[in-house]
Structure formats: structure tokens, C-alpha cells
Amino acid sequence: MKPPGDHVAREDVTERSAGDYLRFVPQVVSESLEGYDVVHANYGLTAPAALAQVRLPVVLSLWGTDLMGEYGWLSKQCARYCDAVIVMSEEMARELGEPCHVIPHGIDMDRFAPRPKSEARPEVGWDPDARHVLFPYPPSQEVKNHPRARRVVERASEEVEADVELQVVYGVPHAEVATYMNAADALLLTSEREGSPNSVKEALSCNLPVVSTDVGDVADRLDGVSPACVSDDDDELVAGLVDVLDDPRPSDGRDAVRDISLGRMAERIECIYESVV
Known part of the structure; x- marks a missing residue:
């Protein structure tokens, strides 16, 4: 076992200001x-x-x-x-x-469909023998609380008899996101607030287990899905992640998102x- 670190896959992401949106007013009026x-x-x-x-x-x-x-x-x-x-x-x-x-x-359930990890991991270059936790947001977005994700993964790694890697993936073409999800063992969401996060629904469509804070409609989406964990308590998030990483297995989440x-x-x-x- 080795301490988990961030493994980043990204393209440049540019943050927009309110002024960036307002400059389109004349174009919208004209159109x-x-x-x-x-x-x-x-x-x-x-x-x-x-x-x-x-x-x-x-x-x-x-x-x-x-x-x-x-x-x-x-x-x-x-x-x-x-x-x-x-x-x-x-x-x-x-x-x-x-x-x-x-x-x-x-969500596009044709694109976000389950695939074997043995196929997906070589495509993204991940260690086939490690445990991979997907964090699909830029660390710069404070509301996503990347530091908390790192803490949860670090604690979980101490209880798992395998190398654990936190995979920070953002800014990649949307067509490739499903491959990363199928290469992962779990999706970890530590946001402080959300509406209806697409990453959770896309993970469910791929049968990727989700461990998440109780934000937006996540609890409703994960109701009855297994394995899954929703909690605002770090100890429970760690336990939920350990459960998935110690015994990697798909969730049954795909049926839960067919209505969306x-x-x-x-x-x-x-x-x-x-x-x-």
C-alpha cells in the first residue's frame, strides 16, 4: 500500500466572470x-x-x-x-x-454505459492493480471541496490492502468521461452544495459506485442503490469508500436513472x- 496522491487528467479550463456573460447582450438582442x-x-x-x-x-x-x-x-x-x-x-x-x-x-445512457475495467483502464493509462477513486472537478472550484476528498481518500487508503489513487479528472472531452468512469472503482463527491450533479447520474448510468455528501438530489438518486453512500460525516464517507475499495464491484445504479x-x-x-x- 502506498499513500494516495492526486493523478490529474485535464485540459485548460477558463473560469468566466459575470462580465464575460454580459458582453453577449448585444448579440443576443440581435439574434x-x-x-x-x-x-x-x-x-x-x-x-x-x-x-x-x-x-x-x-x-x-x-x-x-x-x-x-x-x-x-x-x-x-x-x-x-x-x-x-x-x-x-x-x-x-x-x-x-x-x-x-x-x-x-x-444523461446520454448510450454513451454512459457499463464497460469492463480491463478495457477502460489501458485507455486512460491507469494502474490495472490499484484502486482508483474518481474526483471529476477542478481543485480550484472551492465549492467542490477537493481538500476534503483528499482527506477521505487518504484515510480510506489506510484500511485497504491495495494502492489507492485519487484521480482528479476535469476539462477532458465529454465523450471521454464515460471511459474514466468505467476505469474507476468509485466516484467521490465532496461538494458543499449542488443542484442535480450530472457526474453522479452519469456514474449511476455506468454502474459506478458513488460516495457523496448529502447535496442537491443525490440522496434521492442513490436511494435503493447498492453499493452507495451519502453522508455529511467524514467517518461515514470513509467507511463507504472502504466498503467499495476493499471489495470492488459495480453498483446497480443504471436502473435508477432510466427516467432521466x-x-x-x-x-x-x-x-x-x-x-x-
Whole structure:
């Protein structure tokens, strides 16, 4: 056994400021004159640009940090002027405090499907004999709490009779994410807040066990799934991770996410478009 370290797979990720979104206002206003029927703002900071045009109805999708983070006040103000608002979880609906539709973001179950680790690990260059814990976020995003993930993995590694590696993967092409998930033994999420994290749903679709803090709709998604662990207590997160790493095995999570496929999400959003036009 060796102490776990971070093994990073990434491409450059550029953080956007509020000003980066506002500079698109003239373009959105201009484009709105080109025969569209509705403007759909995906993410709270795009809402001011969508509302800057006054001809077309506006649908706003909120994702999590845009409602519950630094600019949550702006998302809430904009939501009042939108014709329909979509949130990812019941927790977000309560936080918004306005009429809204709860539609978790859908996942591509064809892309995120189980594959043997023996196939996936050579493709990402991971040690075939080690235990691999996937952390799919940039360490720079404080809300994801990378330091806590490291602590949990370090403690779990002390109880597992194998090398344990924390794999920090972000900024890679989305088409490759499923390969990393199928190469891993567990997905670890230590976020302080979330809406309906896609990484958890994608992991479930790959039958990858999930160990997570109790944020957003994660507890609902993992209800009845095994193996899985949801807790805000470090000791319980460590125990949940040890359970998976000590006896690596797939979860039965794929059945739990069949109701949130991309097709089902599209059908529900289309109904909202029809209601506001």
C-alpha cells in the first residue's frame, strides 16, 4: 500500500466572470430578431442577456451554483421576469421560492454505459492493480471541496490492502468521461452544495459506485442503490469508500436513472416551450 496522491487528467479550463456573460447582450438582442419563438437561458448569468430582448418569452434553466452560490441573488431577481423557470432538484425549488419546473438534466445512457475495467483502464493509462477513486472537478472550484476528498481518500487508503489513487479528472472531452468512469472503482463527491450533479447520474448510468455528501438530489438518486453512500460525516464517507475499495464491484445504479434520459428531458422541456409561446 502506498499513500494516495492526486493523478490529474485535464485540459485548460477558463473560469468566466459575470462580465464575460454580459458582453453577449448585444448579440443576443440581435439574434432574437431572427425568427425565433423563445429564448432559453441555460445558467443564471445568461438570464440578463435573455431578458434584454423584450419580444420573446424567456425560459430560464438554473443549474445549482448559479442559484445557491455567489450570484444567487441575480438568478432569483431574473427568475421573476422569466416566463418559465427550470431547476434541477426540489432543494433548488425551495431555494428559489418561486413557481418553477423540476427537471433534472438528462444523461446520454448510450454513451454512459457499463464497460469492463480491463478495457477502460489501458485507455486512460491507469494502474490495472490499484484502486482508483474518481474526483471529476477542478481543485480550484472551492465549492467542490477537493481538500476534503483528499482527506477521505487518504484515510480510506489506510484500511485497504491495495494502492489507492485519487484521480482528479476535469476539462477532458465529454465523450471521454464515460471511459474514466468505467476505469474507476468509485466516484467521490465532496461538494458543499449542488443542484442535480450530472457526474453522479452519469456514474449511476455506468454502474459506478458513488460516495457523496448529502447535496442537491443525490440522496434521492442513490436511494435503493447498492453499493452507495451519502453522508455529511467524514467517518461515514470513509467507511463507504472502504466498503467499495476493499471489495470492488459495480453498483446497480443504471436502473435508477432510466427516467432521466436525454429523450425524457427533451420531451418535458418541449412541453414548457409550448406553454410559453
